[in-house]
Amino acid sequence: MRELGGEILVAIVGLSGGFAVGSAFVALLIVLDLIPRLVQLTRAYRRSAIFESALLAGVIGFNCADLFDWRLSLGKGWLVAPAVFQGVFVGMLAAALTEVLNVIPIVAKRLRLNRYLLLLLLAMVLGKVAGSLADWLLFQPMHD
Amino acid sequence: MGDGIVYLRLRRRVDVMPGAIITLGDIASIEADSRYEDRIGKLVIWKMRPEDGNLLMIDMLQIVRLIRRLDPSLTVETFGEPHVLLEVTSEGKVKPRYLLLVAAWLLLFFGSGMAIMNFHADVDMPVVQRRIVELLTGRPDRHAWLFEVPYSLGVGLGMLIFFNRVFRKRLNDEPNPLEVEMFMYQQNVNHYVITQEYAKTRQREDGPDA
Numbered sequence: 498m499r500e501l502g503g504e505i506l507v508a509i510v511g512l513s514g515g516f517a518v519g520s521a522f523v524a525l526l527i528v529l530d531l532i533p534r535l536v537q538l539t540r541a542y543r544r545s546a547i548f549e550s551a552l553l554a555g556v557i558g559f560n561c562a563d564l565f566d567w568r569l570s571l572g573k574g575w576l577v578a579p580a581v582f583q584g585v586f587v588g589m590l591a592a593a594l595t596e597v598l599n600v601i602p603i604v605a606k607r608l609r610l611n612r613y614l615l616l617l618l619l620a621m622v623l624g625k626v627a628g629s630l631a632d633w634l635l636f637q638p639m640h641d
Numbered sequence: 642m643g644d645g646i647v648y649l650r651l652r653r654r655v656d657v658m659p660g661a662i663i664t665l666g667d668i669a670s671i672e673a674d675s676r677y678e679d680r681i682g683k684l685v686i687w688k689m690r691p692e693d694g695n696l697l698m699i700d701m702l703q704i705v706r707l708i709r710r711l712d713p714s715l716t717v718e719t720f721g722e723p724h725v726l727l728e729v730t731s732e733g734k735v736k737p738r739y740l741l742l743v744a745a746w747l748l749l750f751f752g753s754g755m756a757i758m759n760f761h762a763d764v765d766m767p768v769v770q771r772r773i774v775e776l777l778t779g780r781p782d783r784h785a786w787l788f789e790v791p792y793s794l795g796v797g798l799g800m801l802i803f804f805n806r807v808f809r810k811r812l813n814d815e816p817n818p819l820e821v822e823m824f825m826y827q828q829n830v831n832h833y834v835i836t837q838e839y840a841k842t843r844q845r846e847d848g849p850d851a
């Protein structure tokens with residue numbers, strides 16, 4: 498009897514934990530204005546269900562694959578798709594984060610570099626790409 | 642002479658075809674005496690030119706000027722926005738770019754998937770799960786299925802509830818936060834475009850020397 502109570506409690510804690518994580522996940526993405534930008538890019542106004550379904554499918558799918566160890570034995574070539582999309586996603590997330598924090602406008606204004614905004618942006622982009630490449634190609638293998 | 646009044650309310654944003662001839666009826670709701678209403682509705686406000694770009698603002702003052710030129714005795718009463726944005730699209734209607742839409746779907750799919758796995762790795766979720774199961778049941782050595790399945794359901798449910806999809810029947814008219822955020826974003830873009838366009842028209846009126 499005590500065992501069953503414990504198991505029910507585990508299930509309840511699990512459900513609530515998932516609940517908190519799921520809603521926090523969406524809240525973060527919404528604060529970062531990532532999706533409105535994508536909506537504008539694709540001109541898919543008033544079609545929020547499409548974007549919601551993508552988020553939901555991605556989170557649930559990868560969550561289950563992660564926790565329940567779902568393995569697919571695909572060829573290495575298939576890695577290109579997740580690699581490209583995940584790279585772009587992280588890039589957009591990073592850009593959105595700096596935008597929310599107003600880093601670039603403030604720096605540009607303080608240093609009176611308003612005219613060179615594009616150069617500043619380019620510096621950041623190149624820095625991120627160089628940093629990522631250096632990290633993966635030079636530094637990461639040493640930890641193994 | 643109370644019947645010489647024209648009530649106007651401009652739309653916020655109107656999709657137009659390239660080269661279209663814009664009449665007042667296209668961009669505004671009009672309420673006026675039936676004698677004028679037809680004539681005012683067909684009043685030509687602007688002819689789209691290629692050099693107008695794909696966004697063009699028309700100011701209420703411009704419209705009032707044209708109406709007074711048509712009939713100086715008319716009084717114009719305006720409501721709502723003092724300007725309208727014309728968006729030029731080839732079909733006269735904004736259509737989604739389907740290829741980009743597929744790419745965006747995949748982007749969000751893989752991206753959010755990686756984000757949740759990143760989160761799990763970051764907070765050492767498997768260890769935490771096993772610990773919770775151990776604390777609650779007193780036995781450490783089992784696979785935490787009982788935790789993981791409700792957790793996975795909870796993640797999806799939490800997202801759905803945030804998107805306001807589950808209780809749709811009850812909260813029928815309430816938009817979801819994503820829709821609100823999309824609306825706010827569009828609003829900000831419109832605001833920016835309008836401010837820019839005002840600056841441009843002022844420059845035109847002042848002449849290039851100013």
